[in-house]
Amino acid sequence: MKTAKGKDKVKTTKEALKPVDDRKVGKRKAPAEKPTKRETRKEKKAKKDPNKPKRAPSAFFVFLEDFRVTFKKENPNVKAVSAVGKAGGQKWKSMSQAEKAPYEEKAAKRKAEYEKQMDAYNKNLEEGSDESEKSRSEINDEDEASGEEELLEKEAAGDDEEEEEEEDDDDDDDEEED
DNA sequence: GGTGTGATTGTTGGT
DNA sequence: ACCAACAATCACACC
16 A cells, blocks of 8 residues: 555655666656557556456566665665666676576465466456356455465475585586676 | 556466 | 566656
């Protein structure tokens, strides 16, 4: 709920917006001409499926979530999302797969949940086709809430010996630079 | 007031 | 098999 907008306000002072040279936020884009190649996929979003689960964040996004905080910490002035995106993307490519591994793992778990939600979503559509969608919806909601498997936290106990020893050898290669 | 947009990459779903 | 759309984010610009 972003209802706490009362305090944020962020000082409408321009200084807050143009902290660095990243203030591209000012110029969104050419007013004319069609937007990006996807012509604002928002159009598709118009479908607004209430039950449609959002796509699971990829490893990059998982990393971004963490990167956002770090980035903002070091660059509290930079509020531009593009700045984080660029920096994040750059660093992402700079990271070795071994470093991305933990993010991918997390993303994999997220994906598992997504798949599960998708299953329920598909089922909903299929069952929803029927006229008993109403009662079905209620039952499904409860079932989904109670049928929450905690297999995802199987190793929440805290296994420390999971080091995978990467690039221990001289062979650090990682990914081809550039 | 509200919503779209900008930028990143990865992933998935649809055709 | 390929392509397109979408996932988060945040403040602003446009309507």
